[in-house]
Amino acid sequence: MSHSELDIVGDYVWDADFARAVDHSSTESFGIPSRVLMEMAGRGVADAILDLDVDAADGTPIIVLAGPGNNGGDALVAARWLAEAGCEVHTYLVSETADAKLSPLADAQLTCLRAAGYAVENYRRGALGRFKRAEPIVVDGVLGLGISRPLDPKGLIFAALAEAATLGNRTTIAVDIPSGLDANSGAMQQIPLRADLTVTFGGKKIAHVIAPARDDCGEVMVIDIGFPSAAISSVAAKQPPPFIVPDGRELILRNPWADLKRSAHKYDRGHVLVIGGSPGKTGAPLLAAMSALRCGAGWVTVAMPESALATLRGDVPRELVFENLFNGEELNSLALAKFLTERRVRAVVIGPGCMTSPLNAAVVAELAAFTSTGDNLVVLDAGAVHGALPLLTGADLDSRSWLLTPHPGEWQQLSKTPPPAPLTNAALKNTREIAESLGVTLLYKHATPIVVTGEQKLPAFVLTEGGIALARAGSGDLLAGAAAAHGAIGVSATLSVLRAQTVIAWAARLAADKRGEHAVLAQDILAHIGQVVHAAEAAMDADEDDG
Numbered sequence: 001m002s003h004s005e006l007d008i009v010g011d012y013v014w015d016a017d018f019a020r021a022v023d024h025s026s027t028e029s030f031g032i033p034s035r036v037l038m039e040m041a042g043r044g045v046a047d048a049i050l051d052l053d054v055d056a057a058d059g060t061p062i063i064v065l066a067g068p069g070n071n072g073g074d075a076l077v078a079a080r081w082l083a084e085a086g087c088e089v090h091t092y093l094v095s096e097t098a099d100a101k102l103s104p105l106a107d108a109q110l111t112c113l114r115a116a117g118y119a120v121e122n123y124r125r126g127a128l129g130r131f132k133r134a135e136p137i138v139v140d141g142v143l144g145l146g147i148s149r150p151l152d153p154k155g156l157i158f159a160a161l162a163e164a165a166t167l168g169n170r171t172t173i174a175v176d177i178p179s180g181l182d183a184n185s186g187a188m189q190q191i192p193l194r195a196d197l198t199v200t201f202g203g204k205k206i207a208h209v210i211a212p213a214r215d216d217c218g219e220v221m222v223i224d225i226g227f228p229s230a231a232i233s234s235v236a237a238k239q240p241p242p243f244i245v246p247d248g249r250e251l252i253l254r255n256p257w258a259d260l261k262r263s264a265h266k267y268d269r270g271h272v273l274v275i276g277g278s279p280g281k282t283g284a285p286l287l288a289a290m291s292a293l294r295c296g297a298g299w300v301t302v303a304m305p306e307s308a309l310a311t312l313r314g315d316v317p318r319e320l321v322f323e324n325l326f327n328g329e330e331l332n333s334l335a336l337a338k339f340l341t342e343r344r345v346r347a348v349v350i351g352p353g354c355m356t357s358p359l360n361a362a363v364v365a366e367l368a369a370f371t372s373t374g375d376n377l378v379v380l381d382a383g384a385v386h387g388a389l390p391l392l393t394g395a396d397l398d399s400r401s402w403l404l405t406p407h408p409g410e411w412q413q414l415s416k417t418p419p420p421a422p423l424t425n426a427a428l429k430n431t432r433e434i435a436e437s438l439g440v441t442l443l444y445k446h447a448t449p450i451v452v453t454g455e456q457k458l459p460a461f462v463l464t465e466g467g468i469a470l471a472r473a474g475s476g477d478l479l480a481g482a483a484a485a486h487g488a489i490g491v492s493a494t495l496s497v498l499r500a501q502t503v504i505a506w507a508a509r510l511a512a513d514k515r516g517e518h519a520v521l522a523q524d525i526l527a528h529i530g531q532v533v534h535a536a537e538a539a540m541d542a543d544e545d546d547g
Contacts, residue, residue: 008498009250013243013462014203015184015425016145018235022202025231032226037201038070038105040225042077045175045199048221049078049137050085052171052197061134063167064091065123065160066106067142067179073106074175075141076113076120083118090131092123094142094160096152123156128163138164140193141175145183145205150190161192174198177207178216185424186210186448194218201225202232209245209462210423211447240459242428243450248465251502252536256489257296269298270488271345273323274481275331276352276382277308284353284382284477287522289320291481292349294529295503297488300481301343305329308353333362340370346488347377352477354383364391371401377487377496379403381480385410389438397439399454403483403493405476407445423450428460441493443483445476449501453494461498465505469512474522478504482529506532 012018026032049062064079066072076091083089091113093102102110113120121127142157151158161179164170174195177183181191183205198217200208207213208220260268272292276285282304289300303325304312325335339345348367350358359380367378378401380388385406392402406414415434423431423444435442435454444450451461482500487493510531511524 008244008246008461008495010244010246010461012203012232012236012241013209013245014205014241016205018239018241019145019183019202019205021235021239022227022232025235026227029234030228030231032228034105035108037225037227038073038109039077041074041175041201041223042109043081044201044223044225045074045078045139045141045173046081046085048197048199048223049082049139049173052137059088061131061136062087062089062139063128063131063136063164064089064139065094065142065164066091067144067157068093068095068100068102068106069144069146070103070105071141071144071175073103073109075139076106076109078139078141078175080109080113080116080118083116089118091118091120092127092160093120094123094157096155096157098122123160125156125159126163128160128167131167133168135169136167136171138167138170138172138193139175140164140172140179140195143179144176147180148182148184151180151192158192165193172196172218174217176200177205181207181213181216183207186213187424188212189216191216197221199223202227204245206243209243209448209464210450214448242425242460243462244459245462245464246498246502248502248506249536249540251499252506252532253540254499255533256486256491266298267344269296270347270485270490271299271301271343272297272347272349272481272484272488273301273303273339273345274352274484275303275325275348275350275358276354277304278353278355278383279307279311281353281355282308282312283474286317286320287474287477287526288349288352288381288481288484290317290526291478291504291529292347292485292488293319294526295482295485295500297347297485301339301345303331305358331358331360331363333360333366336363337366337369340366345370346375346490347379347484349379349381349480349484351381351384352480357384357386357388359384359388359391361391364395368395368397371398374398374401375490377401377403377484377493379405379480379484379487381405381476382410386413389414389416392438392440395439399435399439399441400492400494401487402438402440403443403487403497404440405443405445405480405483405497407476411444423460428452432460441497443479443497443501447471451494451497455494458494461494463498463501463505465502467505467509467512467517469508469517469520470505472520472522475504475508475525478522478525503529503532506535510535
């Protein structure tokens with residue numbers, strides 16, 4: 001899909017209500033029988049397992065755990081297809097009571113499976129013990145999207161999943177979602193059986209995408225089971241999904257510097273001002289400044305308090321220039337205003353390395369005037385986020401020109417509410433209200449960063465390109481500088497942070513290929529920023545060749 005306001009290509013992230021609505025629309029409005037959708041789903045799960053290079057002749061046991069609902073029906077269809085492919089399949093019905101009633105669709109699949117001559121047993125505690133050394137494949141089709149409360153740790157369903165988890169060298173395939181995981185939440189959840197692969201239908205769900213819940217899902221494969229695109233579009237028009245995952249390659253290939261004329265000068269690229277630092281913490285503003293330069297800014301100036309400058313050590317990049325905008329430790333609003341105008345600054349980053357916020361009412365007023373035309377960008381990062389809410393309230397800001405980048409602790413400082421990580425529906429609503437009331441765009445720093453804009457018609461965006469290599473000090477400073485570079489060439493706050501985060505994530509990935517993912521430093525990411533566009537072009541070409 002493409003969102004018209006920003007023309008950002010990406011995929012909806014479905015919640016359980018959206019998935020049910022698409023299923024209902026497909027059957028009721030487009031005449032696709034539910035049993036056909038279930039057959040396609042189960043066949044897709046079976047195909048995914050067979051694609052693991054399972055050799056029916058090698059005797060690898062496939063344990064299918066099927067619950068009483070429609071998720072169990074999907075698993076029973078998969079069991080039938082796998083058995084017909086010659087695999088060794090052991091199918092168990094799993095429910096809290098032995099006489100639990102199956103859903104009509106699941107019951108029909110059970111009848112079909114038994115009519116074909118395949119055995120199905122009711123699970124009893126200890127039933128999987130004989131597979132402990134068999135290196136089995138476990139198909140988790142016990143519970144689906146409807147679960148929203150923790151499993152009973154004394155119940156039979158929990159016992160079956162926990163027993164499967166004890167099987168050595170198993171490979172676990174979850175049908176739609178690992179049993180017990182709340183599809184609508186990316187929060188930390190305790191489930192008995194984590195998946196190595198989750199096969200889901202139509203679109204990824206929130207728990208598939210947002211960390212830390214996504215870690216329980218393993219690799220996520222989305223398969224098409226025949227939902228009409230018109231059904232998805234009609235449901236989306238009535239109840240838009242809460243999140244969209246942008247296409248990272250499309251973002252990278254939208255390079256705002258690509259159209260610069262050969263005669264362009266540094267002001268065409270944009271001048272970025274980075275304000276930050278504190279004693280012993282001068283690296284953060286320097287990293288932000290160098291990131292802005294590496295991303296394409298034409299000129300970057302750094303301003304630090306006098307105490308921070310006094311502790312500046314080591315080699316300072318010669319590409320950077322410094323300006324004294326502080327009276328001792330206090331940022332001088334008049335000097336700031338004069339510099340912004342006279343030096344034609346287009347973007348300001350304020351906060352990296354600050355232990356206390358450099359903001360005050362006069363500084364906010366000057367920055368609000370700086371962004372009043374809608375052409376410039378202010379990025380409040382790290383220390384500048386602390387205590388910002390009362391200063392920004394009523395300042396008449398524009399979310400296209402103001403970007404705040406709080407991590408969970410900074411979010412709590414900003415909003416005076418508990419960290420919303422990883423943004424449940426209620427927390428997302430709260431975050432959107434704050435963004436709209438302030439007139440800002442928020443990047444919630446997280447393993448899966450979330451962008452919430454103050455523009456009412458825009459969705460929230462989830463960025464999933466990052467990896468473990470970014471979980472290091474300095475990566476947030478790189479992001480702040482990269483976003484400012486985009487703002488300095490005229491890109492809106494939302495698109496600036498979406499592309500900047502993606503560029504940093506890809507640069508980290510390239511650095512990890514060379515250094516190893518646990519050895520990547522901020523300097524390594526900096527060194528690879530310039531290669532990101534080429535890498536995206538190469539990936540696109542490779543896909544076209546494969547197609």
